[in-house]
Structures are given as structure tokens and as C-alpha cells.
Amino acid sequence: MKPLILITNDDSIDAKGIHHLVDCVKEMGEVYVVAPDEPHSGQSSAFTPNFPLRVIEHPDYNGAKVRSVTGTPVDCVKLAMHHILPRRPDLLLSGINHGSNAGNSIVYSGTMGAAFEGCMQGIPAVGYSLLHHSLKADFSECTPYITDITSRVIAQGLPDGVCLNVNFPAKVKIEGMKVVRAARSRWTEEYQEYLDPHGKPFFWLTGRLLNEEPESTDTDLYWLDRNYATVVPAYADRNATPEIIPVSNILGI
Amino acid sequence: MKPLILITNDDSIDAKGIHHLVDCVKEMGEVYVVAPDEPHSGQSSAFTPNFPLRVIEHPDYNGAKVRSVTGTPVDCVKLAMHHILPRRPDLLLSGINHGSNAGNSIVYSGTMGAAFEGCMQGIPAVGYSLLHHSLKADFSECTPYITDITSRVIAQGLPDGVCLNVNFPAKVKIEGMKVVRAARSRWTEEYQEYLDPHGKPFFWLTGRLLNEEPESTDTDLYWLDRNYATVVPAYADRNATPEIIPVSNILGI
Numbered sequence: 013m014k015p016l017i018l019i020t021n022d023d024s025i026d027a028k029g030i031h032h033l034v035d036c037v038k039e040m041g042e043v044y045v046v047a048p049d050e051p052h053s054g055q056s057s058a059f060t061p062n063f064p065l066r067v068i069e070h071p072d073y074n075g076a077k078v079r080s081v082t083g084t085p086v087d088c089v090k091l092a093m094h095h096i097l098p099r100r101p102d103l104l105l106s107g108i109n110h111g112s113n114a115g116n117s118i119v120y121s122g123t124m125g126a127a128f129e130g131c132m133q134g135i136p137a138v139g140y141s142l143l144h145h146s147l148k149a150d151f152s153e154c155t156p157y158i159t160d161i162t163s164r165v166i167a168q169g170l171p172d173g174v175c176l177n178v179n180f181p182a183k184v185k186i187e188g189m190k191v192v193r194a195a196r197s198r199w200t201e202e203y204q205e206y207l208d209p210h211g212k213p214f215f216w217l218t219g220r221l222l223n224e225e226p227e228s229t230d231t232d233l234y235w236l237d238r239n240y241a242t243v244v245p246a247y248a249d250r251n252a253t254p255e256i257i258p259v260s261n262i263l264g265i
Numbered sequence: 266m267k268p269l270i271l272i273t274n275d276d277s278i279d280a281k282g283i284h285h286l287v288d289c290v291k292e293m294g295e296v297y298v299v300a301p302d303e304p305h306s307g308q309s310s311a312f313t314p315n316f317p318l319r320v321i322e323h324p325d326y327n328g329a330k331v332r333s334v335t336g337t338p339v340d341c342v343k344l345a346m347h348h349i350l351p352r353r354p355d356l357l358l359s360g361i362n363h364g365s366n367a368g369n370s371i372v373y374s375g376t377m378g379a380a381f382e383g384c385m386q387g388i389p390a391v392g393y394s395l396l397h398h399s400l401k402a403d404f405s406e407c408t409p410y411i412t413d414i415t416s417r418v419i420a421q422g423l424p425d426g427v428c429l430n431v432n433f434p435a436k437v438k439i440e441g442m443k444v445v446r447a448a449r450s451r452w453t454e455e456y457q458e459y460l461d462p463h464g465k466p467f468f469w470l471t472g473r474l475l476n477e478e479p480e481s482t483d484t485d486l487y488w489l490d491r492n493y494a495t496v497v498p499a500y501a502d503r504n505a506t507p508e509i510i511p512v513s514n515i516l517g518i
Contacts, residue, residue, distance in 0.1 A: 051315070058307060064467040065469070087470075251500070265444065
């Protein structure tokens with residue numbers, strides 16, 4: 013039986029990136045697309061406990077079954093596994109995201125929220141992102157890397173509890189690929205301040221990502237700046253087990 | 266100058282738990298409450314890039330300044346630091362959550378999303394949760410633990426990049442406190458299926474948390490079952506740095 017591949021994203025079922033991802037992997041398995049009906053950037057591992065969800069059927073795309081869900085990327089994975097897929101998937105792919113998920117963006121990323129969800133359910137999971145926000149972004153340079161990574165993960169799996177966050181540089185010939193850690197970084201968190209027509213203020217988040225360790229050669233931001241694709245192995249859980257003893261000392265127990 | 270303490274949660278500005286948390290720590294510093302105007306359970310590190318946010322001023326509570334934000338817990342932390350607080354906070358507290366954030370719930374928790382946000386901004390951060398969903402939950406047993414943990418974290422700080430996820434058992438005398446890791450666990454992810462008045466299906470998430478390692482004595486679920494409070498040190502980042510070499514081998518680079 014061909015591997016069952018679940019594809020989702022956070023840019024919605026209409027995004028160009030998810031269609032390109034289907035094109036890349038369609039020969040490798042039976043493909044189901046289950047993605048949000050609307051964009052859900054910055055949704056991390058958010059899910060929907062307090063509202064109902066709907067599943068909408070769409071025409072097949074390039075041999076793949078296509079469904080949208082009126083929820084977050086994590087809702088898509090949960091509902092796909094519970095209700096939509098004919099069996100447990102062998103692989104979860106998320107993306108291709110329109111925009112970077114490098115540095116600390118991995119924490120906020122809905123693309124990676126879906127990948128972590130698959131990982132926690134024991135499914136090898138890879139998130140793909142291109143450092144270009146345009147809806148018309150050109151994903152063609154990513155194709156050979158996606159094909160190679162995906163086929164290797166299908167054949168060999170991934171370490172238990174670990175998924176991959178793959179980022180591609182934009183608008184360039186990709187120089188190669190590096191397996192690295194996410195750079196320590198932060199958003200400048202500027203808010204633009206407005207007054208509404210009644211004179212009451214409102215705020216809109218803006219700002220940009222600051223690399224706090226630009227000289228560290230073992231990080232994603234370093235190599236993306238140099239036109240390499242980067243692969244960051246990421247834990248689905250948050251356990252800081254080596255810190256149990258230091259924290260016990262702080263708490264006096 | 267007294268320490269500046271930022272308090273937030275995911276149950277909204279109206280929750281009993283956040284008021285109890287203010288009561289516990291009001292003598293330890295200058296307290297600002299900045300919390301969502303509506304409940305945001307299960308929002309993880311979600312933030313709001315594509316909508317405007319408002320800040321609403323409320324009357325002081327027990328000496329604390331109180332503001333609500335029309336967004337997620339992470340939005341509250343970002344906007345508090347950018348716009349609301351008079352200076353950078355010395356401590357971030359999140360909670361007390363009405364319900365468990367033990368096991369893999371930490372990944373989905375809005376309470377902990379706020380704590381991770383503070384941690385990534387270099388602020389010592391602690392999330393507090395009680396294993397009781399009722400809006401009328403009795404938080405009084407938690408008080409001495411919260412006072413003790415909070416005062417120690419103010420005095421000694423926390424390891425870089427690490428925050429604390431504290432859970433309290435419900436409805437019992439608390440036997441003591443353990444510093445442990447989050448148990449490997451998963452939600453059963455059942456969906457209840459309905460038909461709307463037009464005959465079209467919709468779905469509502471239900472299910473319960475399964476502890477996949479009930480005999481592991483170094484986990485939060487083990488000790489919460491035995492009426493201990495648990496403290497889980499948690500990383501804000503997701504880096505699986507020890508997996509860089511195994512993943513490089515899988516990818517053949």
C-alpha cells in the first residue's frame with residue numbers, strides 16, 4: 013500500500029504553497045489535503061475547544077483529495093485523523109508556508125503547530141516555509157529539496173518526538189542545505205497606534221525579527237542569510253529536564 | 266523600587282483565578298493585570314498579526330492596575346510590554362488557570378503561551394493552574410505554594426530560556442510539591458458529530474487526556490494523581506539540538 017500523506021498549512025486551502033507541495037510529493041503516496049478554510053498565520057498550537065467545526069469537500073487537486081476545515085491548523089490535523097482520513101497517515105507535511113518560520117518564529121507558527129501536532133501523535137512530520145510573503149511566491153527552487161527530504165523521511169522516519177522545520181531562502185539559487193538549530197531571536201514588537209473615527213485608540217502589531225546571535229554558524233538565520241536551505245530538528249514537547257535540579261535548588265526542595 | 270509584576274491568564278479578566286493570583290502576590294511588588302477580555306483557552310502561543318487590538322481600562326483591583334486586551338494571552342504580554350507597563354516587568358505570572366495544564370496540555374495552553382512569551386523576552390515567568398474547571402473553583406489551598414514559589418523566583422530568577430509550569434491538584438489538601446517533567450500523554454481526540462437544522466454535519470472536540478506512562482515517578486501526571494503540586498521546568502524554544510547529527514544522517518548531509 014502506498015504511504016498515506018496528510019498535507020496541511022496555515023495559509024489556507026487556497027494558498028499557492030500548499031498546491032506546490034502536493035505537486036512535489038504526489039508520486040510518493042496517496043495524498044490528502046486538509047487545510048484551514050481561511051488564513052491562520054501566527055496560530056501556533058491553537059485549537060478550537062469551544063466552537064463547532066465544519067469540514068468542506070473540494071474537487072480533487074492533482075490526484076489529491078481536498079478538504080477544508082473551519083478551524084486552525086491543529087484542528088485540521090485532529091479532525092483529519094479522527095474523521096477524514098481512511099487510515100492513520102504515514103507522514104504529515106505542512107506548508108509550503110508563504111513567509112519565514114526561522115528563528116523564534118517557530119514558536120508562533122501555525123505551519124509548525126500542525127507539524128508538532130502530528131509529531132505528538134507519533135507521525136513523522138515536516139514543515140516547509142519559503143522566506144517570501146507574496147501570494148505569488150515562486151516555489152520552484154524548493155522542489156528538489158522537498159522531494160529529497162520527504163522521500164528520506166518516508167523511508168527512514170524521524171527520531172521519536174522530533175519533527176523538522178525546513179526554511180528556504182527566497183528569490184535565489186539555493187546554495188545547499190544545513191541541519192542547524194533555530195537562532196536565538198526576538199521580534200521588535202512595535203505597535204502602530206491609530207485613532208478610530210470616534211477618537212479611541214487601537215493598535216496593530218508590526219516590527220521585525222532581530223537575530224540575537226548573528227555570528228553563530230550553527231543557526232538557521234545565519235545560513236538562510238547566505239542562501240542555504242535550513243533544517244531545524246524541533247521537539248514537540250517543552251520539557252526542560254536538565255533544569256529539574258537547578259529549579260529544585262531555587263525552590264528549596 | 267518594588268518589583269514590577271505583570272499578571273495575565275487565558276480565562277479572561279473576569280476569571281476568579283486571576284483575582285486570586287493578585288491576592289497572593291500583591292505584597293511582593295507593583296502589580297499590573299493585563300488579560301484577555303474574553304476566554305482564550307487552547308490558544309497556545311497564538312497572536313494577532315492581522316487585526317487591530319484595543320486596550321480597555323478597568324478599575325483597580327486590590328491595589329493592582331487592571332487592563333484588558335481584545336486578543337490572546339500572547340497579545341496581552343506583547344502589548345503590556347510595548348504600551349501599558351511603566352517599565353520592563355521583573356516577573357510574569359500567568360493564571361491561576363481554571364483547569365489542568367499538565368502532561369501535553371502545556372503545548373496547547375494559553376496560560377503557558379503567555380509564560381513562554383515572557384520567557385522569550387528574558388522575563389522570569391511562571392504559569393499556575395488548578396485541576397478544576399469550575400468558574401467557582403476554590404484556590405485557597407494554592408496560596409502558600411504560590412507565595413513561596415513567586416518570592417523565590419523574584420529573589421533568585423530562573424535559568425535562561427526556562428519558565429515554570431505549576432499545576433495544583435483540586436479539592437484536596439496538597440501533600441507537597443515535586444519538580445518533575447511533563448508526562449508523555451495525548452488526547453483521545455474524540456469528536457462529537459451533530460447535524461445542523463439543515464441536515465449538514467458539524468463537529469465538536471471532546472475526549473480526555475491519556476497518560477502514556479502512568480508508572481513514571483518523575484512526571485507531573487503521576488504526582489498530581491497523588492495530590493502533590495507539580496513544577497515542570499519548560500523551554501520556550503523548540504530546539505532539538507542533540508538530534509542535529511541523527512537528522513543529518515537521515516538527510517544524507
